[in-house]
Amino acid sequence: MKITSIVTAAALSLASSVMGQSTCNEFSPCFREGYCDSSAMFCLWDLCDPVKSYNSTSCWQPEGCISQTVNFDSSSDAVAINSYQGNPQTNKFLSVFEPNNVAVENGNMVLKMTYDAPNNKGFGATAKASSTIHYGRVTARIKTASVATGVVTSFIIINEQTGDEIDFEWVGKDPAQVQTNYYYQKELDYTKMTAYSMADTSAEYHDYTIDWSEDRIVWLVDNQPIRELKRQDTFDPQSNVYKYPTSESRVSFGIWDGGNSGAQGTQEWSGYPTPWTPSTVYQAFVDSVTIECAGGSSKPSDGGEQPTGSEQPTGGEQPSETGKDSEAPSSAPEPPKCRPRN
Numbered sequence: 349m350k351i352t353s354i355v356t357a358a359a360l361s362l363a364s365s366v367m368g369q370s371t372c373n374e375f376s377p378c379f380r381e382g383y384c385d386s387s388a389m390f391c392l393w394d395l396c397d398p399v400k401s402y403n404s405t406s407c408w409q410p411e412g413c414i415s416q417t418v419n420f421d422s423s424s425d426a427v428a429i430n431s432y433q434g435n436p437q438t439n440k441f442l443s444v445f446e447p448n449n450v451a452v453e454n455g456n457m458v459l460k461m462t463y464d465a466p467n468n469k470g471f472g473a474t475a476k477a478s479s480t481i482h483y484g485r486v487t488a489r490i491k492t493a494s495v496a497t498g499v500v501t502s503f504i505i506i507n508e509q510t511g512d513e514i515d516f517e518w519v520g521k522d523p524a525q526v527q528t529n530y531y532y533q534k535e536l537d538y539t540k541m542t543a544y545s546m547a548d549t550s551a552e553y554h555d556y557t558i559d560w561s562e563d564r565i566v567w568l569v570d571n572q573p574i575r576e577l578k579r580q581d582t583f584d585p586q587s588n589v590y591k592y593p594t595s596e597s598r599v600s601f602g603i604w605d606g607g608n609s610g611a612q613g614t615q616e617w618s619g620y621p622t623p624w625t626p627s628t629v630y631q632a633f634v635d636s637v638t639i640e641c642a643g644g645s646s647k648p649s650d651g652g653e654q655p656t657g658s659e660q661p662t663g664g665e666q667p668s669e670t671g672k673d674s675e676a677p678s679s680a681p682e683p684p685k686c687r688p689r690n
């Protein structure tokens with residue numbers, strides 16, 4: 349259990365798992381990473397584990413897709429999930445860890461990584477869309493944090509529960525490169541990553557696009573396709589399934605410390621060590637995000653109808669590590685996934 353925390357101990361109940369059953373109750377119904385609570389941080393669809401929660405309807409429902417461009421001109425565009433009132437039209441992105449290292453500054457959503465001295469590594473940030481997407485096209489205008497070895501920046505579309513994921517990632521070791529990757533159902537297969545060389549991604553903004561349909565995924569940089577994945581090429585004859593991301597998901601941005609993660613494969617992938625002084629802050633800048641939903645917006649009128657918890661957690665205990673990737677430090681919100689084998 350880390351001290352860097354997402355909520356006050358008083359605001360939640362530690363779930364004791366017995367034979368796979370959680371002890372979340374009707375007052376703290378939502379299970380996330382070992383804890384039960386009633387707030388958005390625990391109940392938001394796809395952060396919330398529907399199997400371990402109090403009952404099958406305890407987790408909030410997916411918000412649906414909203415076709416929109418978010419310019420981060422308003423501080424309400426990205427907020428700490430603790431202050432989220434449940435309306436995806438009002439707050440477009442949610443910072444899902446405490447302390448909150450996401451800020452809206454100068455028309456950007458800025459993801460910051462600060463020094464966590466006791467653990468000698470960075471404490472990063474994850475900002476997730478408050479709306480969901482199930483196929484569509486997402487373009488983010490980004491200036492990465494690839495200014496030092498070990499610093500990882502990510503723009504992904506992910507379902508945290510199923511583990512389907514489509515990635516752009518940048519590693520500090522290679523500032524003039526963007527990596528693309530995808531995962532099917534949390535399967536750790538590092539052979540699917542490809543790297544594309546370009547100008548220093550930390551020096552200028554570029555447009556990065558994930559165009560995701562039922563048949564194929566295209567990754568684009570400044571409107572130029574750099575990779576295409578066809579669903580038909582993901583067929584696995586052994587399991588008789590297409591290992592292709594199909595789950596409704598959220599657009600997610602992250603910054604985390606791969607260089608001081610303690611995992612050798614991750615460190616070699618991102619570069620290491622990550623240089624730190626007590627006052628060092630690494631920053632990734634998201635200037636805008638354009639979401640074009642497949643088939644247009646869905647369920648836009650759902651906004652504002654989600655229940656919200658009354659607690660306003662400010663600090664305390666951090667949920668334990670998820671266990672799905674034991675090497676993922678809990679202070680590095682996005683698990684290190686795109687990396688060479690250990």
Ligand SMILES: *[C@@H]1O[C@H](CO)[C@@H](O)[C@H](O)[C@H]1NC(C)=O
Binds near residue numbers: 377402403405406407
């Ligand atoms: C399921 O849990 C929610 C609280 O999370 C509660 O409002 C609802 O009544 C419960 N449903 C059933 C069938 O127990």
